[in-house]
């Protein structure tokens with residue numbers, strides 16, 4: 001049979017299922033597995049090939065596969081139910097927002113972020129910050145907030161991680177074909193495409209604005225790869241966190257200043273401005289320029305901006321806060337500050353931070369100074385941030401520094417395994433999703449019979465083992481080899497998960513401090529343990545890459561081989577499989593460097609308890625019954641000692657508490673009674689508190705609503 005070329009380029013969709021295109025262009029599908037099923041069922045192999053991207057899928061699917069499902073009654077029933085669901089979601093007026101703040105429906109909240117982690121098929125995120133923004137946007141849709149996100153589309157995204165034969169990380173970049181993304185050009189009311197214009201040294205740069213529909217919420221994403229930008233400027237937004245500092249400042253200028261202009265061109269006049277981390281903080285300069293040119297005084301304009309602006313800081317690591325040397329700011333802004341009516345020194349003082357190498361213009365300082373609402377992302381991080389930025393608030397004690405905290409959470413529907421959802425539906429009640437942040441309803445978790453919960457946990461672990469094997473097989477296949485260790489992992493073995501950015505403070509290699517001790521623990525014949533790793537190091541982070549290589553090489557060492565595996569390319573898909581499939585989620589950062597962490601919240605929700613240093617969100621969650629603590633709640637002046645103490649604590653907890661509870665006290669059906677209690681405690685104590693629903697309700701109450709109502 002001859003394939004027509006045109007069939008590969010564009011497939012007409014049969015009328016009864018023509019609305020698959022509507023579905024593909026609303027990322028609502030990304031947190032509705034039943035909607036993804038509609039694509040997968042048409043051609044499961046293609047669905048994997050296009051990496052779960054519905055738009056690409058529809059461009060490549062064969063006509064006869066589409067025709068086949070139209071005559072499948074069960075498929076059509078499912079199709080109609082999903083589309084009906086989408087329609088009633090989009091049209092519903094009975095929403096959280098309308099019930100709580102009907103008077104604020106015109107108070108648009110503009111949320112600026114350098115990254116948005118929505119789905120693996122849209123690689124415009126690198127790690128925790130992006131996942132949080134993506135979840136924030138999805139929940140804003142679920143709650144129906146008047147909310148709009150602003151960022152970049154990054155045609156080459158963040159890098160894809162590959163490991164060579166020795167386990168050394170190298171980066172691959174793939175260019176996104178815009179026709180394959182669920183993005184459409186943003187249009188003004190009279191139908192014109194939106195292109196914003198921002199001045200860079202000696203030239204103008206242009207960014208085209210795209211729109212992505214995330215349920216009820218719109219994301220505006222800019223792209224500079226357009227005519228008439230010069231070749232270098234076309235590359236400006238090609239990659240997330242690529243390039244040198246000069247590229248970075250130019251990106252941030254386009255994000256902050258260009259982002260405000262994009263909103264204005266679309267006729268959107270936000271009441272509330274939220275800078276998610278410092279990358280977008282230049283936006284306040286543009287607001288200032290607007291007000292000054294409208295005749296306001298500098299002081300008046302400053303107060304006006306502060307009243308409606310929120311700044312969230314995410315990093316307690318000083319190097320993680322962008323700060324630019326003065327001469328760079330001079331080069332980029334010498335024509336801008338006169339427009340604010342400022343001279344050089346006054347302009348610099350908006351964001352001055354003195355470093356050992358001289359004064360800098362610091363984005364976090366700019367954000368903190370220009371926003372009346374400031375927050376960290378866990379209680380402990382709030383405390384750390386108040387200490388870190390105390391110098392900005394002379395005369396205040398650390399506790400009185402006006403930086404509050406709202407602890408991060410996760411978007412429940414995005415991270416909950418469908419198998420676990422079915423259990424919640426059955427035992428918590430069909431409408432549990434309407435009340436995610438209600439602690440009371442989660443008490444019903446204790447009504448789930450042990451063997452029901454255990455059966456799901458076993459199934460999810462098996463899926464993870466299959467996934468790890470398949471990813472490993474594919475990787476070796478790519479290198480023209482057979483995997484040296486086979487079979488990899490065991491379906492019935494206690495499985496620990498560790499996945500995160502390989503920044504050194506996260507101490508991914510901590511458990512290898514005493515390798516013989518680790519081997520002895522994980523190879524006990526009555527209580528075996530296996531560990532699944534994943535994570536990327538920033539391309540410029542050589543120590544982080546060494547950590548990855550060390551773990552990779554150790555995973556082939558006798559005594560560890562087959563029990564330790566490193567999965568390449570930690571992304572949302574890998575994160576999803578890992579956080580639902582492991583038995584225990586491990587986190588061992590060097591306290592107090594973890595701002596919050598959210599991966600452990602995903603695991604906890606799925607009934608995989610955490611074993612963690614008391615850092616980030618964990619001190620708020622840990623109660624002695626819902627997981628384990630590693631190390632002590634204290635600070636050390638000596639890193640080596642801290643690492644050693646924490647490693648000893650980890651070994652002890654793993655052997656005597658975790659493995660013991662997992663393997664002991666099993667009933668006649670093999671169900672571990674004590675373990676099931678811990679799993680239930682994990683869900684009942686975390687699912688409400690560390691949900692994005694609770695987080696956004698807090699943002700509304702403490703930040704957005706006061707900022708919206710401020711006169």
Ligand SMILES: *Cc1c(COP(=O)(O)O)cnc(C)c1O
Nearest residue numbers: 127128500571572575597598599
């Ligand atoms: C959840 C998630 C993160 C953030 O997790 P941390 O706990 O902050 O490390 C990062 N990357 C991916 C792919 C995730 O799914």
